[in-house]
Amino acid sequence: MHEKKESSLDGTPANTGKTGPPHEKKESFLGGMRVGAGLAAAAFVLAITFGATAREQGWSAVAAIIASILIFSGSAQFALMTALAGGSGVAPAIAAAMLINARFLPMGLAVGPSLSGGRFRRALQGQAVVDGSWVAAHQGGGRFDRWRLFGATIVQWPAWVAGTVVGVLGAPSAHLVERLGLDVVFPAFFLALLLDELRASRLALIAAALGGAVAAGLLWWVPAGVALVGATVGALIGLRGRTPSEEPQEARA
């Protein structure tokens, strides 16, 4: 489907039917910001841990902050750090981080029709896709409220960067991190994300079990980054196509 949308000046109620007249845009945007505030609080705390752990692992403060500004993805940054800390060269670390962000490809495809303007403009708008905002902007049936998406993301980004700054400046010692249990933040965060994924399908459970088992086995022989990339073989179960439970809805759009 090919919608040519007027991306137009703010006043023109030209487009789409999806976001409607300006006051609705504004409402969507503000609603997004409200949802985003909760997500931003979580991002802030996680970012503190990211910054502190990065310092502890020998990243410069500037590197950690730049990473948060440019990458703006907790799971990718944590994966990158976990892999690099495991002492496996840079390529597997990049691969692990990229693979975990591969989810943005289908998420971006889903949002695509709800964005406005030409390719380049849509590509830029697509940068607003982060997990929490994407969920918050979903209106059901594959339609997304883009202003809600923008609003939710726009409050998370500064929170993520600010949290990182606090983390690198505060940088507690390794001993203190352990005593306070802060080393649990990463695995706990990953586990929470994993639980959400597992709700999606039974195949996800198999993929996770395979991925976890392969990673655990590989850790005996290879550095962490390589073990992480190895874990992705679990995803190959997706080649088997649909889960039995999905088969009835064969004709998905």
Added chain:
Amino acid sequence: MTLWIAIAAVAAGSFLLKAAGPALLGERELPPWSVGVIALLAPALLAGLVVVEVLGRRWADLDWTVPVALIAVVGARLLRAPVLLAVLIGVVTAAALRALTA
């Protein structure tokens, strides 16, 4: 230096991943087999990440307080605690266990 390369590469790659869908949509769709695999990359890798974080190289990092803390996280999530609260419960559990057994 390698760190900067890694940061730049991941930043550029993430940008492209997010840009690709919105920019290309309308002209092509991903082949169905790849959609299934991509959807499962996240759970497979997240499980891998949990395992790597908990075990460490040659399983040398294994500390019993961490799995117990993670069970608390799962419990909290099952009781519908928000993610941040669940993580906090995990942290407090680990800290408490360590304080008690130190």
